[in-house]
Amino acid sequence: MLDIQLLRNDLDGVAQRLAARGYTLDTTEFQRLEAERKQLQTRTQELQAKRNASSKQIGMAKAKGEDVSAIMAEVANLGTELKSAESALEALQAPLNTLLMTIPNLPHESVPAGKSDTDNVEVSRFGTPRVFDFEVKDHVDVGETLKLLDFATATKISSARFSLMKGGLARLHRALAQFMLDTHTTQHGYTEVYVPYLVNADSMRGTGQFPKFAEDQFGIERDGLYLIPTAEVPLTNMVRDEIVAQDSLPLKFVAHTPCFRREAGSYGRDTRGMIRQHQFDKVELVQLVEPEQSYAALEALTGHAEAILQALGLPYRKMALCGGDMGFSAAKTYDLEVWLPAQNTYREISSCSNFEAFQTRRMQARFRGEKGKPELLHSVNGSGLAVGRTLVAILENYQQADGSVTIPAVLWPYMGGVQAL
């Protein structure tokens, strides 16, 4: 959510910056709603003040045993007038709020211009894609040949876009998550957190999934709970409605969770394999920092995700997303894209973003600084990494001519010494 003051004071400037990410702000509608709101709110509050004063008088008069019928008569009509003013204000505030909640974040000045992923800018590159002297298989063929990956059974048990892993592959999947968690907690200073996988609507609103992306979420209607699409939701909402002490900052949390997404609107995309699933595991990094620190934190956090790819020896590139390709809540995003030989291309494996105060304003997540007044925190997060896609990358990049897959050395301790599948 943007600062409504900013919209009031510099509407055209905001509209211009939003245009950079391909969003057209209806300034006329906003101004109309705002003008009406101001008029209605002033009117309502005047009536409330009048009522409060009269009620107070009645109270004082009664205490002294005086006759109150004169004042009572005076306030008699106030009630209906006030009620209609209040309901009119409420009726107006709903669309204004919805509008406000559905306006995306302003892109940072360093964000490249552009409309789609083809306009993203490569920032850096690590590793060299391996040259194969045999025909590479994709991860589905690698895994199914080894009899360790079974989509047919997953579909029977559940439905499409679910997967089932067995034996060494299931263990490798677990090993990857363990390795990531250990690295972030021991090397990068994150606190490991175990979180609920079902969260309430307030939490979904806090991080920006609601109201705009409600149809992308799995929900349990009768309980009003929703499956998390990422651990970002529970981790960031830890500070919702909190005022944290400045000396506790920065807060750095890491969690390994399953993530659930409907993938609405992605019909036909990545239907084969584990790339796009309704359920996948992810290790998520979240930082809550002072505003001046958030861009440094974004750089650091992206580096923490890169460290995993480097340790696993997976070639990747770091992309600065252009305005048109960024997510709704982000002010700036780096995507890390891992090399997938079977697709002969780089695919997203981590997305690291600075949200500035966009999420924390919705959540009222603040800290008390030198000014004495509570100030909004900035939130930064990123995948460190998507476990399923990391597994895909290992199966494809480390496949051998005989159909086996060698395992990167850093994972051996987590594999009980097993060095190949």
Added chain:
RNA sequence: GGAGAGGUGGCAGAGUGGUCGAAUGCGCCGGACUCGAAAUCCGGUAUGGCGGUUUCCGUCAUCGUGGGUUCAAAUCCCACCCUCUCCGCCA
């Protein structure tokens, strides 16, 4: 799932219709005393919105959440949520 108790400021805790955004204590901030500190004393100390003559003033809202009754609700009524205790069940 059954029975009971309860949700009030940073924390503890009073308040059962009227100058109550809310006593008191703790904590925190400032000051006095002191060579300094402790103790003591004095003062201050919620958040959000709106308006303005914008280091301040005015006003509105907020006592778990949402409705209702009333001129007036922390207080009364209804629904829901949550916490605690006991019983049952359970990984």
